[in-house]
Amino acid sequence: MSRTAIGAIGATLLVFVALVAVGLRTAERDRGEIRARLAASKQASLRDAASELANDVEKIGEDLELAAALMTQTADPDDRARELHAITAITREYAALELRDGGGATLARVVAPDAPPDILAHATAALDETSRLAVERPGVFRTSGPLGADDTDLAWYRVFARRSPTNDDLVVAVVVDMRPLLARMRLLQSPTARLLVVGARGRPAPSSDPQLAEAVRGLDAGPPAPALAALMAAIHARRAGHFAVDAREAARVGLVREPAVAVTAPVLIEDGEPWALALVVSTAELRAQEAVVVRRLLRLGAIAAVAVVGLAAYFVANARRAAALRERLRQADRMAHLTEKADKILDHIPTGVVALTAAGTVSAANRWLRDRVGAELLGRGVAALVEGPPGAGDELARIHRDAIAAGAVRSRHRIELVLGGVTRRVSVHAVPLARPLADVHSLIVIEDHEPMRAIEDQVLHSEKLVTAGQLAAGIAHEIGTPLNVVRARAELVTARLGREHAQARDLGIIVDQIDHVTRLLTQLLDYVRAAPQELTAVPPQAALEAVAALVEVEAAKRSIHVNVECDPALQALAADPGQLRQVLVNLTINALDACPPGAAITLRARAAADGRAVIEVEDDGEGIAPDIRAQVFDPFFTTKKRGRGTGLGLWVVAQLARTHDATIELCDGAGGGTVARLRWPVRREAA
Numbered sequence: 001m002s003r004t005a006i007g008a009i010g011a012t013l014l015v016f017v018a019l020v021a022v023g024l025r026t027a028e029r030d031r032g033e034i035r036a037r038l039a040a041s042k043q044a045s046l047r048d049a050a051s052e053l054a055n056d057v058e059k060i061g062e063d064l065e066l067a068a069a070l071m072t073q074t075a076d077p078d079d080r081a082r083e084l085h086a087i088t089a090i091t092r093e094y095a096a097l098e099l100r101d102g103g104g105a106t107l108a109r110v111v112a113p114d115a116p117p118d119i120l121a122h123a124t125a126a127l128d129e130t131s132r133l134a135v136e137r138p139g140v141f142r143t144s145g146p147l148g149a150d151d152t153d154l155a156w157y158r159v160f161a162r163r164s165p166t167n168d169d170l171v172v173a174v175v176v177d178m179r180p181l182l183a184r185m186r187l188l189q190s191p192t193a194r195l196l197v198v199g200a201r202g203r204p205a206p207s208s209d210p211q212l213a214e215a216v217r218g219l220d221a222g223p224p225a226p227a228l229a230a231l232m233a234a235i236h237a238r239r240a241g242h243f244a245v246d247a248r249e250a251a252r253v254g255l256v257r258e259p260a261v262a263v264t265a266p267v268l269i270e271d272g273e274p275w276a277l278a279l280v281v282s283t284a285e286l287r288a289q290e291a292v293v294v295r296r297l298l299r300l301g302a303i304a305a306v307a308v309v310g311l312a313a314y315f316v317a318n319a320r321r322a323a324a325l326r327e328r329l330r331q332a333d334r335m336a337h338l339t340e341k342a343d344k345i346l347d348h349i350p351t352g353v354v355a356l357t358a359a360g361t362v363s364a365a366n367r368w369l370r371d372r373v374g375a376e377l378l379g380r381g382v383a384a385l386v387e388g389p390p391g392a393g394d395e396l397a398r399i400h401r402d403a404i405a406a407g408a409v410r411s412r413h414r415i416e417l418v419l420g421g422v423t424r425r426v427s428v429h430a431v432p433l434a435r436p437l438a439d440v441h442s443l444i445v446i447e448d449h450e451p452m453r454a455i456e457d458q459v460l461h462s463e464k465l466v467t468a469g470q471l472a473a474g475i476a477h478e479i480g481t482p483l484n485v486v487r488a489r490a491e492l493v494t495a496r497l498g499r500e501h502a503q504a505r506d507l508g509i510i511v512d513q514i515d516h517v518t519r520l521l522t523q524l525l526d527y528v529r530a531a532p533q534e535l536t537a538v539p540p541q542a543a544l545e546a547v548a549a550l551v552e553v554e555a556a557k558r559s560i561h562v563n564v565e566c567d568p569a570l571q572a573l574a575a576d577p578g579q580l581r582q583v584l585v586n587l588t589i590n591a592l593d594a595c596p597p598g599a600a601i602t603l604r605a606r607a608a609a610d611g612r613a614v615i616e617v618e619d620d621g622e623g624i625a626p627d628i629r630a631q632v633f634d635p636f637f638t639t640k641k642r643g644r645g646t647g648l649g650l651w652v653v654a655q656l657a658r659t660h661d662a663t664i665e666l667c668d669g670a671g672g673g674t675v676a677r678l679r680w681p682v683r684r685e686a687a
Contacts, residue, residue: 068164200273403430594621
């Protein structure tokens with residue numbers, strides 16, 4: 001064999017060995033990157049699940065705060081029991097509610113109809129402990145451990161307690177079935193993944209994988225498990241992290257004997273005790289992929305020893321195809337996540353609600369009922385809701401009459417009514433309001449059992465509907481949060497694809513539609529709460545003159561003169577300019593509506609003895625009757641004719657004043673009219 005051939009063979013072998021070494025190094029590097037991406041992907045999913053769980057648990061704290069506020073408003077045991085019963089009816093996972101004083105004595109108690117019969121007997125110790133802890137740490141709602149062993153249904157129940165923020169001697173505690181809250185955690189489980197849910201007391205929840213839960217419990221007694229120990233240390237330190245798990249530890253938690261990755265995410269709960277989530281994921285599938293890649297590299301190395309140029313070209317083409325495939329997989333994951341979020345937003349409850357006047361005629365109906373009846377309902381009687389021959393709606397009218405006569409809820413379950421030409425099996429509840437509004441004295445609630453036969457019958461209480469506006473605002477807020485997430489993800493995908501990509505137009509449509517929905521939600525929230533304000537220095541003279549200019553045309557039409565009086569020595573007001581203008585315009589428009597032609601309205605600002613500013617809107621109108629003066633700031637209360645007012649103007653004024661740490665009161669004017677008096681904080685100059 002010639003030296004040239006030997007040299008060629010040697011050079012070929014050297015090239016082959018070099019390519020194999022490069023391939024093995026590349027495989028090792030890719031292995032680390034793939035594991036890092038796997039850990040990042042699982043940690044992102046875990047963070048989403050932790051955020052949702054935190055929101056669910058914080059909702060319990062908000063309900064306890066609402067219950068405590070309601071309990072503070074009344075001392076009557078029956079009223080308190082009714083309030084607690086209304087809350088258990090709204091939230092199905094609440095098994096029992098208790099109201100206690102600061103010494104631990106029970107003042108009121110209700111148990112949900114579908115709760116286990118002996119739930120209070122098992123929860124007594126936890127109720128005592130959490131109520132005591134809530135008294136010791138005001139402002140924080142406390143959580144108990146599971147009420148029973150892990151292999152019993154009681155392991156799903158926990159007790160939450162919170163002290164009233166306004167009454168130190170009241171504590172509200174609730175026994176909660178955590179199964180609905182932890183049900184979505186099952187989405188993280190798979191044959192190659194093990195989930196651990198750690199409660200506020202550090203114990204694994206029943207939704208945890210049994211083998212993983214047993215492994216972390218036996219860390220001190222069993223063989224060394226550094227990855228699991230580091231995982232639990234991160235959980236106790238309330239921080240996120242990811243760790244490499246060797247094959248022995250992976251087998252210990254029930255996975256195949258291959259290396260795994262473990263990730264953890266804290267569930268940080270505002271005003272509550274933290275929880276934690278952890279996930280151990282096997283890399284067995286990655287190993288199989290790695291083996292395929294290694295074999296492919298070896299074959300390509302053998303070919304490259306013969307034709308290096310062809311191999312280089314092949315590697316370039318293969319790298320491009322792999323990059324395109326990874327990009328398509330990433331896009332598919334993003335779109336799947338967006339679809340899942342959209343499905344959650346579109347969830348709704350199919351129930352019809354009709355508001356009735358004192359005369360028994362319809363004053364309002366929700367969309368569910370309008371879509372099915374398909375007719376104009378306003379002004380019609382109760383019986384007109386049901387189609388069919390004469391007398392078909394008599395049963396509905398009789399239920400309503402019985403409820404009005406008894407002054408209590410009356411229900412009929414699983415009766416047949418013809419709605420929109422379709423015979424439906426429904427439950428009907430007639431609800432007389434304890435505190436009726438001007439055009440809403442009672443409600444008819446119709447539950448359709450055709451699409452959801454498994455829904456249990458519920459009794460609606462009048463107290464539940466008093467807070468319907470606040471509940472609607474909370475729902476709108478919860479919808480807005482995932483919408484912002486969807487929009488951010490769509491913009492992220494657009495940025496990565498580029499504006500010239502074929503999918504960029506579709507992603508732009510998604511962002512536009514989300515912005516449209518967000519605007520609608522913002523308009524809804526403006527009716528029930530004041531938007532966050534940015535306080536600046538607002539000159540009082542300019543603010544009053546701007547309001548006078550805004551109403552000048554309307555005042556001229558009514559022959560009413562608007563005067564402005566302002567103390568020149570008064571300091572600038574601390575206010576959001578737009579919200580201050582909204583307050584003053586609403587008060588001035590109300591004054592215009594109350595004044596006859598030829599009257600006068602005075603906008604006045606002066607300094608008060610306590611350092612605040614006093615802003616007054618005084619009119620020469622007919623005044624406000626003393627017996628209704630206390631109600632004018634209630635939502636939906638109005639003395640205007642039907643169709644001319646919503647009853648929200650003065651309520652919004654009161655909310656905006658409260659957010660500025662200001663107060664408002666209505667007084668009789670010197671000339672027989674009304675004075676709306678605001679005590680507003682001024683802008684303090686920095687020393």
